[in-house]
Amino acid sequence: MHSDVWIAGGGVICGIGNNLSECMTAFKHMEPGMAHMQYLHSVHRHTFPVVEVKASNEMLAGWTGMSAKLSRTALLSRVAAEEAWQSTGLGDIRKFRVGFISANTVGGMDKTEDFFAEYLQDNSAGQLSQVIHHECGAITELVADAMGIRHHISTISTACSSGANALMYGARLIKNNMVDVVIAGGTDALTRFTLNGFNTLMILDQAACRPFDDTRTGLNLGEGAGYVVLVSDALAAEMPAGKTPWCRLSGFANANDAYHQTASSPDGTGNFLAMKGAMDMSGIKPEDVSYINLHGTGTQNNDAAEGSAIARLFEPHYPPVSSTKSFTGHTLGASGGIEAVFSAWAVKEGVIYPNANFTKQMKELPFAPVTAFSSGHQLQHVMSNSFGFGGNCSSLIFSKSAQL
Amino acid sequence: MNIYIQGTGCVSAQETSKGGAFPEDILPWEGPRLKASEPDYKQWIDVKLIRRMSRVIKMGVAAAQLGLQEAGVQKPDAIITGTAYGCLDDTGVFLSKMINQQEEMLTPTAFIQSTHNTVAGQIALMLGCHGYNNTFVHKGFSFESALLDAVMILREGQSSTILAGAMDELTNHSFNILSRFDLYKKEPVTPDTLLNSHTHGTVAGEGATCFVLGTEKGANTKVKLAGVTTLYKPGGKAEISADIAAFLAAHQCSEEEVSLVITGRNGDASGDEWYEYVETQLLPGKPVACFKHLCGEYPTAAAFGMWMGAKIIAAQQAPAAALFKGHLPGEVRKILIYNHYKQTHHSLILLTAC
Numbered sequence: 046m047h048s049d050v051w052i053a054g055g056g057v058i059c060g061i062g063n064n065l066s067e068c069m070t071a072f073k074h075m076e077p078g079m080a081h082m083q084y085l086h087s088v089h090r091h092t093f094p095v096v097e098v099k100a101s102n103e104m105l106a107g108w109t110g111m112s113a114k115l116s117r118t119a120l121l122s123r124v125a126a127e128e129a130w131q132s133t134g135l136g137d138i139r140k141f142r143v144g145f146i147s148a149n150t151v152g153g154m155d156k157t158e159d160f161f162a163e164y165l166q167d168n169s170a171g172q173l174s175q176v177i178h179h180e181c182g183a184i185t186e187l188v189a190d191a192m193g194i195r196h197h198i199s200t201i202s203t204a205c206s207s208g209a210n211a212l213m214y215g216a217r218l219i220k221n222n223m224v225d226v227v228i229a230g231g232t233d234a235l236t237r238f239t240l241n242g243f244n245t246l247m248i249l250d251q252a253a254c255r256p257f258d259d260t261r262t263g264l265n266l267g268e269g270a271g272y273v274v275l276v277s278d279a280l281a282a283e284m285p286a287g288k289t290p291w292c293r294l295s296g297f298a299n300a301n302d303a304y305h306q307t308a309s310s311p312d313g314t315g316n317f318l319a320m321k322g323a324m325d326m327s328g329i330k331p332e333d334v335s336y337i338n339l340h341g342t343g344t345q346n347n348d349a350a351e352g353s354a355i356a357r358l359f360e361p362h363y364p365p366v367s368s369t370k371s372f373t374g375h376t377l378g379a380s381g382g383i384e385a386v387f388s389a390w391a392v393k394e395g396v397i398y399p400n401a402n403f404t405k406q407m408k409e410l411p412f413a414p415v416t417a418f419s420s421g422h423q424l425q426h427v428m429s430n431s432f433g434f435g436g437n438c439s440s441l442i443f444s445k446s447a448q449l
Numbered sequence: 450m451n452i453y454i455q456g457t458g459c460v461s462a463q464e465t466s467k468g469g470a471f472p473e474d475i476l477p478w479e480g481p482r483l484k485a486s487e488p489d490y491k492q493w494i495d496v497k498l499i500r501r502m503s504r505v506i507k508m509g510v511a512a513a514q515l516g517l518q519e520a521g522v523q524k525p526d527a528i529i530t531g532t533a534y535g536c537l538d539d540t541g542v543f544l545s546k547m548i549n550q551q552e553e554m555l556t557p558t559a560f561i562q563s564t565h566n567t568v569a570g571q572i573a574l575m576l577g578c579h580g581y582n583n584t585f586v587h588k589g590f591s592f593e594s595a596l597l598d599a600v601m602i603l604r605e606g607q608s609s610t611i612l613a614g615a616m617d618e619l620t621n622h623s624f625n626i627l628s629r630f631d632l633y634k635k636e637p638v639t640p641d642t643l644l645n646s647h648t649h650g651t652v653a654g655e656g657a658t659c660f661v662l663g664t665e666k667g668a669n670t671k672v673k674l675a676g677v678t679t680l681y682k683p684g685g686k687a688e689i690s691a692d693i694a695a696f697l698a699a700h701q702c703s704e705e706e707v708s709l710v711i712t713g714r715n716g717d718a719s720g721d722e723w724y725e726y727v728e729t730q731l732l733p734g735k736p737v738a739c740f741k742h743l744c745g746e747y748p749t750a751a752a753f754g755m756w757m758g759a760k761i762i763a764a765q766q767a768p769a770a771a772l773f774k775g776h777l778p779g780e781v782r783k784i785l786i787y788n789h790y791k792q793t794h795h796s797l798i799l800l801t802a803c
Contacts, residue, residue: 087552088551088552088553089552150564150565152586157544158544158547158548161544161545161548162548164622164626165545165548165549168625169629173626173629173630176626177630180533180534180586180588181535181565181586181587182533182586182587182588182590182591183588185587186588189681195681195682196681197679197681198587198590198679198681199585199587199590199594199679200585200586200587201583201584201585201586202535202564202565202566202584202585202586203565203566203569203582203583203584204564204565204566210583213583214583214594214598217598217601217602218601220601221601221604237547237552238543238544238547238560241543241547241552241555241560242543242557242560242561242563244555245555245556245557245560246557246560246561298581299581299582299583300579300580300581300582301528301570301573301578301579301580301581301582302579303573303574303576303577303578303579304574305574306561306562306567306570306571306574307561314579315579318579433566434561434564434566434567434570435564435566435567435569435570435571435573435582435584436570436573436574436582437566437570437582437583
């Protein structure tokens with residue numbers, strides 16, 4: 046374990062912007078992306094607001110040079126992965142040993158749904174081209190092939206924490222000198238499958254979600270993709286003129302709540318262990334954390350458990366916290382990747398993101414989320430939380446370049 | 450750092466779920482679909498839970514429990530699974546109801562159990578294991594990625610035992626749809642004829658295999674995991690041969706030292722050309738064992754191959770049905786496993802005796 050792992054760049058597409066710069070504008074102007082469904086066809090379109098990427102598959106295909114008939118999950122992935130790579134200024138990707146570690150939760154389900162409607166009528170019907178990319182890994186390969194990446198390719202799926210785990214595995218590949226560069230993060234498009242699944246759990250809010258607010262009643266689903274570019278010490282030192290790494294990925298940990306298949310334990314055991322483990326790896330104390338990008342879905346259960354774990358760990362020094370899901374919605378397998386980009390950018394630019402729709406303090410918590418965008422901070426260490434079904438809890442810590 | 454295989458567990462189309470040695474009798478099968486021979490799950494899982502769980506969850510839990518029992522480990526430091534298809538049965542149930550009921554009156558159980566990390570989460574829940582928990586879902590690399598993650602974490606020195614494994618189930622829907630992609634044999638085949646059929650296609654399989662990997666050698670530990678790597682879309686047979694030579698060299702293993710090669714032959718004529726090339730050009734004269742006529746083809750079948758390799762080293766003998774070429778040497782020290790899935794995902798695993 047000789048090398049540090051550096052964030053050399055990042056890219057994001059989600060319901061508040063087609064690239065990182067547009068997302069920053071939305072945060073500054075307090076413009077969350079919740080709206081009625083335009084692109085997803087569901088009987089629930091007038092019931093549940095969602096945070097869709099404001100582009101059709103044809104538009105995404107035009108930007109990426111990929112076929113509009115492919116899964117939207119792959120198209121979104123390509124947009125963000127390409128932005129991430131271009132932001133590094135490292136040039137021809139074929140010069141390096143590159144890994145692509147991408148997370149998603151339902152692969153090409155958007156196309157499988159269409160296939161299945163015909164297949165259920167007649168099991169010899171339905172176009173096979175709509176189901177050929179059903180597997181999660183197929184989405185990753187479409188993008189890897191389009192970008193010319195082949196040294197190390199893998200896909201992770203741990204529900205809502207998937208994207209964060211992709212960064213951990215990618216960081217280990219760098220530390221073990223298996224590759225020079227890893228593009229790591231996640232992608233997920235909205236599907237009827239996930240919308241209806243979350244609806245059966247009765248955790249979708251019919252209004253804009255209100256993370257860490259006492260009146261919260263659920264989450265809004267979003268879609269998008271987000272990737273960071275991880276590089277070793279050697280490559281970080283060779284970045285082109287005018288480019289420097291945004292920050293280091295100094296710590297990460299993954300723990301399991303081992304409480305219930307979908308619900309978090311009341312005291313947030315897994316969340317606590319993940320945050321504590323990440324701080325231990327970074328070699329920092331709770332008071333060193335400058336800002337937490339919360340998992341903050343807006344469900345009763347998540348925010349109570351996450352809040353309780355933060356209270357236990359950080360008392361009495363509560364850092365500023367906010368959930369950017371109040372803007373982007375919950376992008377599931379993409380969220381860990383998107384929020385990693387926001388968190389790494391926060392360290393680089395000294396910005397703290399607002400938590401939209403906050404009005405009423407949660408009774409059980411001694412802290413409240415930040416409600417206004419601000420800049421000019423010196424953020425030494427930023428924590429990003431991602432928690433999911435199956436008890437999967439992950440925390441990442443992004444730190445200023447200087448070693449402690 | 451040495452990484453030891455402290456325990457193994459396997460649910461497959463063979464009677465492997467009794468634990469212990471490789472079963473002496475091969476279970477016969479006919480036609481293009483092999484089903485797992487499932488154990489009585491009541492020994493590990495509450496009856497109420499069994500009713501709700503799909504087969505992939507039950508097979509995964511059983512393989513995990515068998516491995517932990519053999520290793521004498523109650524709670525590993527981490528749980529890492531690989532599954533290409535995930536929980537297909539629950540996915541199919543929820544998807545069918547969603548379509549047939551026009552998105553109305555749906556219930557959550559199938560959705561909850563459809564997520565790919567259900568098996569790893571369920572194992573953690575049953576063991577009360579708060580450690581690292583991850584699930585890889587990359588087609589024919591799902592198992593190998595899980596192994597590699599485990600190896601990298603063990604090398605960091607904070608964890609001493611990790612449960613790593615892979616599981617995939619075949620459902621009626623998935624078999625129907627995969628058959629339409631022309632993957633399987635049209636003519637009748639049996640375990641005896643599959644590998645020499647020289648025709649297009651293979652047979653579909655399923656199963657769950659888990660390993661307890663650790664940094665300490667236990668009293669009954671016989672095998673080390675010396676290396677694992679993945680190769681995506683290699684340029685051709687010469688390239689894969691060079692990659693295999695480099696892999697052996699990187700693990701200080703000369704070609705002479707390889708006691709046995711296990712290849713992923715599945716009876717598909719064009720896919721088997723890769724194995725034939727490596728067996729004859731790179732490692733001529735080496736004894737070769739195969740496993741997909743025993744477990745069927747599926748994206749995480751390499752886990753069954755590794756399980757068989759570990760059993761061969763432990764017993765210092767190979768089941769007659771597994772040997773494809775040559776004879777096993779008097780001492781089996783090192784086994785190279787070369788597998789590919791649909792000629793796209795190639796992987797190498799090196800096992801050594803300890």
